[in-house]
Amino acid sequence: MLRWMNRSTAGGKSRAEKIAAMVEKIAGSDLSVDEFFRRYTVPFSRPQYFRYQARLAAQGLAGLLDGRRQGNRRKLTPEAEAFLRGAHQSNPQRSLQEMCQSLYATLGIEVDRSTVGRFLHRVGESIVWPRPQEPERVTTSGGGFEILAALALHLGWVAHTAEVIAHSLARFRRSAAYRQERVGKDRKGRRAGRFTVAYNQRRDVREQRFASVEEKREDKNYSRMGLFQVSGFILERKCLGILAFPLITLNGGTRSANVPLGNALEHFCGFNYQHHTLDKFLRELKYLGLAEDLLRDQVGFWQEHWRKLGESSELPFLCYYVDGNTKALWSQKRVKQNKVTMLGRVMGCLEQVFVHDAFGHPVYLETYAGKAPLGARILGLMEKIEEALEGPGPPLRVTRVIVMDAASNGVATLRAFAEQDRYHYITALDDNQWNPRKVREQGRAKRYYYGEATLRDCQLELEDSREKGYLVVVRAIRIDWDHGKTTVLITSLPRETVGASLVVKAYFDRWPHEELQFRSMKSFACLNRVAGYGKKKLSDETVRAKQKELGARITEWRKKLAVPLEAMAGQEERLALSMEKQRRIHSRCPIVKGRRVVEEESQVRLTSLGREIAQYRRQMKSIQAEWGKDLKRLRNYEQQWLRLQGKDFVYQIDVELDQIMGFFRISLVNLSCWFLRECLGRSSMSLSKLLHTILLMPAEIELTKEVRRVKLRRNPKDPEGMKKLEPALERLNELRIQHLDQKRIEFVLG
Incomplete structure (x- = not known):
């Protein structure tokens, strides 16, 4: 056939x-x-x-x-071949995919890239491979953020943080809470894994929404948490995203990452995370209780980097500055209170206890609900981190001094320091604590080497307010400033080895090394912002004991004052009846042109009632004159008892999430300080100025196969600042830093 x-x-x-x-x-x-x-x-x-x-x-x-002689199932017609040949000769840089798309759009012939490639090879047309690609260019309003991201990668902070979290997760997998996970899935009120209105209206969800994290952990199914399912790369990326929170929210001006500046996350950490994704990441860290692990591990990490810089102190001893920073907590519930200095009022608050080293670097922090238990607790706090502060090798034989403000000068604190020999203290006395009669000895006057003041070494007696009669003898230094003010410091440093001028200098270095850092962190790293929290309802035993005590006193004094109280009650009852009759008459009398019009009969009745009211008041005053002091005491007890009603319970605020955010805020501050010192030549620029002059500079980012080039847009209004920035960027380029995608980061000032 x-x-x-x-x-x-x-x-x-x-x-x-x-x-x-x-x-x-x-x-x-x-x-x-x-x-x-x-x-x-x-x-x-x-x-x-x-x-x-x-x-x-x-x-x-x-x-x-x-057509079998021309090839089996041939798709290219002569017209298509001529089209492809002409298209390739007109632009040899066109990709095979682009030529396929042009052929389909022009002639309606759909072919594969391999078909076009074989045709060009058969007719002798050369194909450039690999084809040069135009770099991808994107713009960002926060191009300076890339500097801190690069430093976080270079110093190993990103990898270190992800490693700490991974180790904690591995340890948690071996715990009973993880092994006793629920098998079933709670899908009631959910749709495709999302929370719906029905879910949010569930009674158990509404009641537990702001519950304490300790209560939520009891019913938590840890096996379904995202932290146990992500890779180390995702952990590193999310840690970078949380690090940028103070930057993209402009120091906490907004509480969401879903703002225009939040799109800088795409370049800062490699992915443009939604706010709820990062929020979920933080909540999972909170449920696992990783705050303490993160804060302790970062002590050794940063101390290692600061030692490499070779910083030196003017003091012959090692100083640590310990102080608390209170931040306001606005809540309708009754929470623990303290004085918030920045607002000048007593209110609900959280207090963070910071430890700074002698060079002003924040080392460690702990957060407390209400007033922080400073004083004797400071030694326990230092014991937690002393191994990381010491560093590798044999123990250093150096004098260690803890500098505290006047809020921590209680005798109980001084006694705790006296029972150990590792740390000395320097603190101040309040004006009402200084009494010349308590001075045992006073030395000769000496001029202060580092300022305009006269110093006198003294020995001072202090009495323990909790144990009457217990006296403590301490070394005191009286400072008479030339402008007229007097300050008194107390210390455990021996007079023979440390002079008065060095003690005074060490104390007043608190301002540049601690107080100034507090101010910078409040204006840069959201230090004064409270992170999301839950509340735990606790019975206030102090208030209940006070109520019980006041109730007993009120009962006792009412028995003692039964006679005058009965007489006062009778007079008050008669007085109330007379005043009610007077009020009724007044209500019936009209007021015309500013005067009350009273009938003659009513006027007689009003006069009589006025005499009765005056008589009852005179009798009450006579009773008060005889029993006034005791009655006033009883009234004070009753007012205090009434003021304490409804205060049987107090809500304790969770601080776990706030401490986690504190870890990221400390890291951001340390990264910025490292950049100012190493790249900007020990610049004294404040962190707030760094944010507005460098970190918020817009930039164009070029992405090639191997290089990530950040072209910062020069600010023509700040030529001096741009002149200082150029060598800083060159210093960063010399480090040859690689981003998370393994592309080398280059900085250019355009």
């Missing part, structure tokens, strides 16, 4: 013409197709007949031509 199909007819007809003639013959026959095939010999099969018939009707004789 094939031979018959390939032969030409005597008249010179081609194969296609023979097939067309046979198809027309079958179609024009009176027989059905099946009968025709049974009666006559046809050079093709019945199914092939229908294919030929359809092709002949659609394309004519050209549809029956045999």
